[in-house]
Amino acid sequence: xxxxxxxxxxxxxxxxxxxxxxxxxxxxxxxxxxxxxxxxxxxxxxxxxxxxxxxxxxxxxxxxxxxxxxxxxxxxxxxxxxxxxxxxxxxxxxxxxxxxxxxxxxxxxxxxxxxxxxxxxxxxxxxxxxxxxxxxxxxxxxxxxxxxxxxxxxxxxxxxxxxxxxxxxxxxxxxxxxxxxxxxxxxxxxxxxxxxxxxxxxxxxxxxxxxxxxxxxxxxxxxxxxxxxxxxxxxxxxxxxxxxxxxxxxxxxxxxxxxxxxxxxxxxxxxxxxxxxxxxxxxxxxxxxxxxxxxxxxxxxxxxxxxxxxxxxxxxxxxxxxxxxxxxxxxxxxxxxxxxxxxxxxxxxxxxxxxxxxxxxxxxxxxxxxxxxxxxxxxxxxxxxxxxxxxxxxxxxxxxxxxxxxxxxxxxxxxxxxxxxxxxxxxxxx
Amino acid sequence: xxxxxxxxxxxxxxxxxxxxxxxxxxxxxxxxxxxxxxxxxxxxxxxxxxxxxxxxxxxxxxxxxxxxxxxxxxxxxxxxxxxxxxxxxxxxxxxxxxxxxxxxxxxxxxxxxxxxxxxxxxxxxxxxxxxxxxxxxxxxxxxxxxxxxxxxxxxxxxxxxxxxxxxxxxxxxxxxxxxxxxxxxxxxxxxxxxxxxxxxxxxxxxxxxxxxxxxxxxxxxxxxxxxxxxxxxxxxxxxxxxxxxxxxxxxxxxxxxxxxxxxxxxxxxxxxxxxxxxxxxxxxxxxxxxxxxxxxxxxxxxxxxxxxxxxxxxxxxxxxxxxxxxxxxxxxxxxxxxxxxxxxxxxxxxxxxxxxxxxxxxxxxxxxxxxxxxxxxxxxxxxxxxxxxxxxxxxxxxxxxxxxxxxxxxxxxxxxxxxxxxxxxxxxxx
Numbered sequence: 028x029x030x031x032x033x034x035x036x037x038x039x040x041x042x043x044x045x046x047x048x049x050x051x052x053x054x055x056x057x058x059x060x061x062x063x064x065x066x067x068x069x070x071x072x073x074x075x076x077x078x079x080x081x082x083x084x085x086x087x088x089x090x091x092x093x094x095x096x097x098x099x100x101x102x103x104x105x106x107x108x109x110x111x112x113x114x115x116x117x118x119x120x121x122x123x124x125x126x127x128x129x130x131x132x133x134x135x136x137x138x139x140x141x142x143x144x145x146x147x148x149x150x151x152x153x154x155x156x157x158x159x160x161x162x163x164x165x166x167x168x169x170x171x172x173x174x175x176x177x178x179x180x181x182x183x184x185x186x187x188x189x190x191x192x193x194x195x196x197x198x199x200x201x202x203x204x205x206x207x208x209x210x211x212x213x214x215x216x217x218x219x220x221x222x223x224x225x226x227x228x229x230x231x232x233x234x235x236x237x238x239x240x241x242x243x244x245x246x247x248x249x250x251x252x253x254x255x256x257x258x259x260x261x262x263x264x265x266x267x268x269x270x271x272x273x274x275x276x277x278x279x280x281x282x283x284x285x286x287x288x289x290x291x292x293x294x295x296x297x298x299x300x301x302x303x304x305x306x307x308x309x310x311x312x313x314x315x316x317x318x319x320x321x322x323x324x325x326x327x328x329x330x331x332x333x334x335x336x337x338x339x340x341x342x343x344x345x346x347x348x349x350x351x352x353x354x355x356x357x358x359x360x361x362x363x364x365x366x367x368x369x370x371x372x373x374x375x376x377x378x379x380x381x382x383x384x385x386x387x388x389x390x391x392x393x394x395x396x397x398x399x400x401x402x403x404x405x406x407x408x409x410x411x412x413x414x415x416x417x418x419x420x421x422x423x424x425x426x427x428x429x430x431x432x433x434x435x436x437x438x439x440x441x442x443x444x445x446x447x448x449x450x451x452x453x454x455x456x457x
Numbered sequence: 458x459x460x461x462x463x464x465x466x467x468x469x470x471x472x473x474x475x476x477x478x479x480x481x482x483x484x485x486x487x488x489x490x491x492x493x494x495x496x497x498x499x500x501x502x503x504x505x506x507x508x509x510x511x512x513x514x515x516x517x518x519x520x521x522x523x524x525x526x527x528x529x530x531x532x533x534x535x536x537x538x539x540x541x542x543x544x545x546x547x548x549x550x551x552x553x554x555x556x557x558x559x560x561x562x563x564x565x566x567x568x569x570x571x572x573x574x575x576x577x578x579x580x581x582x583x584x585x586x587x588x589x590x591x592x593x594x595x596x597x598x599x600x601x602x603x604x605x606x607x608x609x610x611x612x613x614x615x616x617x618x619x620x621x622x623x624x625x626x627x628x629x630x631x632x633x634x635x636x637x638x639x640x641x642x643x644x645x646x647x648x649x650x651x652x653x654x655x656x657x658x659x660x661x662x663x664x665x666x667x668x669x670x671x672x673x674x675x676x677x678x679x680x681x682x683x684x685x686x687x688x689x690x691x692x693x694x695x696x697x698x699x700x701x702x703x704x705x706x707x708x709x710x711x712x713x714x715x716x717x718x719x720x721x722x723x724x725x726x727x728x729x730x731x732x733x734x735x736x737x738x739x740x741x742x743x744x745x746x747x748x749x750x751x752x753x754x755x756x757x758x759x760x761x762x763x764x765x766x767x768x769x770x771x772x773x774x775x776x777x778x779x780x781x782x783x784x785x786x787x788x789x790x791x792x793x794x795x796x797x798x799x800x801x802x803x804x805x806x807x808x809x810x811x812x813x814x815x816x817x818x819x820x821x822x823x824x825x826x827x828x829x830x831x832x833x834x835x836x837x838x839x840x841x842x843x844x845x846x847x848x849x850x851x852x853x854x855x856x857x858x859x860x861x862x863x864x865x866x867x868x869x870x871x872x873x874x875x876x877x878x879x880x881x882x883x884x885x886x887x
Contacts, residue, residue, distance in 0.1 A: 144786060308763070312764060
């Protein structure tokens with residue numbers, strides 16, 4: 028089967044022999060994932076998620092999504108961190124950066140900040156809508172950001188629909204525990220389950236990500252097929268052909284042997300911006316502990332070549348880039364011809380815009396490697412559900428191996444509690 | 458007069474005595490700016506821009522903006538790097554993150570990527586509009602990204618308006634030289650001038666930024682007043698009270714003495730996201746040369762506390778944060794009371810959302826400094842035109858001093874050419 032590729036031939040530093048040397052360790056660490064015996068094993072549910080998810084659940088998700096698509100002009104997705112980033116990333120990748128203008132229903136994200144202005148303005152917009160569904164996503168139901176947003180949107184829904192309001196609220200939460208589970212059961216809202224053994228940043232292929240993605244009209248079965256195919260590939264591929272092992276090993280070597288401090292995830296397609304935001308949580312939260320790990324940064328090119336390009340070309344040599352390439356784009360247009368050619372563009376008139384983009388990518392990789400910035404590359408044959416599914420699973424699997432290489436528990440996040448504790452104290456919470 | 462503040466009391470490392478030691482040098486370097494005798498002096502036009510800009514030009518900008526506001530439902534702003542980031546940053550800060558949904562006219566940015574899909578989708582949207590104005594912004598007129606986008610939008614405008622199309626195209630470009638100047642003069646388009654001595658990343662207070670900002674209904678006179686007041690403050694303040702000198706010195710010490718590699722510009726107000734993007738170009742492109750400089754990164758909090766928070770709390774201690782604080786917000790709402798209080802939020806019911814946000818900020822600064830992440834803070838009394846004007850000028854002035862401290866020319870960008878050269882070769886440009 029066709030699959031995404033990983034290429035480290037422009038890494039400048041990494042030798043095949045170095046990767047080979049790591050082979051045994053990589054197999055061992057990947058085995059800890061497969062057999063669920065490594066650190067954080069209680070959160071390894073994501074490993075076989077694309078296979079374990081039942082068709083009953085998929086069909087339920089699709090049915091509710093279809094109802095929402097048919098009956099509403101606004102859908103509010105309430106969640107923070109892993110409870111919105113995966114959905115946002117896939118929806119923007121598939122529906123484009125103008126999706127808020129062009130998509131029906133409009134899909135809004137909330138509960139991922141504590142901004143009064145954001146919520147006021149959103150409320151204003153929602154008040155002009157005919158029919159609004161809300162999906163509140165939280166394992167506990169007490170996380171401050173989504174809890175505040177949900178109280179506000181819930182109020183709106185209950186004022187609007189009165190006795191019928193329960194139809195318009197869907198909860199995605201723990202099967203048994205927690206405030207949101209209690210709220211859903213008490214009020215009779217429909218609900219989907221966040222498996223106990225799947226952490227937030229690994230939850231895009233549960234109902235957490237799949238329901239909003241399906242509401243956007245995206246085929247979640249194809250996403251799951253891509254993910255399970257990628258699982259199959261990675262379950263059997265030998266280290267030298269195992270792209271998850273190779274990516275994990277490459278970034279480990281660049282970090283620990285070659286002293287790189289920052290990995291910049293680069294795209295040349297604006298709609299991939301939030302894939303990088305999702306990736307930042309995945310790697311940053313999995314690895315950033317015990318004083319370790321690459322800082323996960325991102326750039327949108329060529330856009331940011333005109334802001335961060337100078338730094339990347341000539342600044343401190345403590346960075347490397349991982350480029351997300353889309354080999355074949357679907358929606359394109361031609362560069363028009365101009366009589367006078369004052370802008371000197373006629374030499375590419377008649378060419379597709381994305382052809383120029385591909386040459387910009389090629390030229391940039393050359394320029395940055397000339398400037399001693401190692402470049403890794405992950406290539407998707409096309410930007411569609413299937414390859415996105417592959418990509419998501421690939422990144423998750425590589426992240427687990429990468430975390431184990433660093434000797435951290437990739438599945439906890441003890442540091443996230445620190446600000447909350449202080450905030451609760453300052454707010455006088457008992 | 459009331460002004461923005463800079464606070465390094467949570468920097469953990471920087472001592473007053475260290476800043477004092479730098480005083481003489483700071484005064485000397487700032488003098489190179491004032492007297493235009495330092496490296497890159499030919500690009501120091503931004504220094505007295507807020508005072509030098511004529512009321513005639515301001516009035517012309519306002520008049521054209523008023524015409525566009527009255528007569529159009531879509532305004533396309535074509536430019537890349539410094540030719541869009543300043544406008545985008547100010548427009549989003551003032552009009553909010555939902556501005557594309559709520560603002561009339563809708564303001565679109567294009568020419569800042571080479572994406573066929575982006576341009577196709579934009580074209581589709583524009584085809585449904587009644588009246589479209591375009592502002593094409595480029596010093597040369599031959600930069601690939603905006604030139605491609607402009608050919609496409611120009612075609613649309615000329616098909617739509619035929620003989621009257623010249624009314625709907627406004628060029629912002631060099632006074633005399635370059636392709637876009639020639640195109641504008643030949644076609645009879647109205648035009649505004651990019652002063653020869655102002656580089657792209659310092660151009661937000663020229664017509665480059667001011668026209669799109671005015672089209673968004675934002676009072677550019679107040680922005681300029683803020684900038685010129687900040688100039689006055691910085692022109693006379695002694696080093697220990699000079700916030701530009703202090704910010705420049707603080708980041709210089711954190712970089713060169715305390716080995717920090719990354720500065721994260723942090724906001725707690727989602728509408729400030731693009732202020733950070735503008736800031737990244739300003740500092741990244743000004744300083745990232747000769748193998749030097751802090752890597753400028755950014756986070757939106759509390760959003761990214763649930764993605765990058767773990768890394769920041771417990772990862773490599775090679776970072777510091779600069780927090781943008783808005784002391785008093787204008788648009789807010791109350792957290793509703795809930796009978797059952799299952800989500801345990803009643804302890805803050807009745808409070809304003811932004812009150813909780815301010816405690817989140819306070820708690821986060823505490824948590825991160827506990828985690829050995831130095832925190833600097835820049836505070837705006839309010840988010841309005843006047844203080845944004847102060848902020849823009851403050852960042853520019855501090856950037857010049859900061860670049861001189863690093864012993865680089867803060868006003869060139871030789872590294873930006875590298876990818877273009879390769880791209881032109883690959884595209885077969887002669």
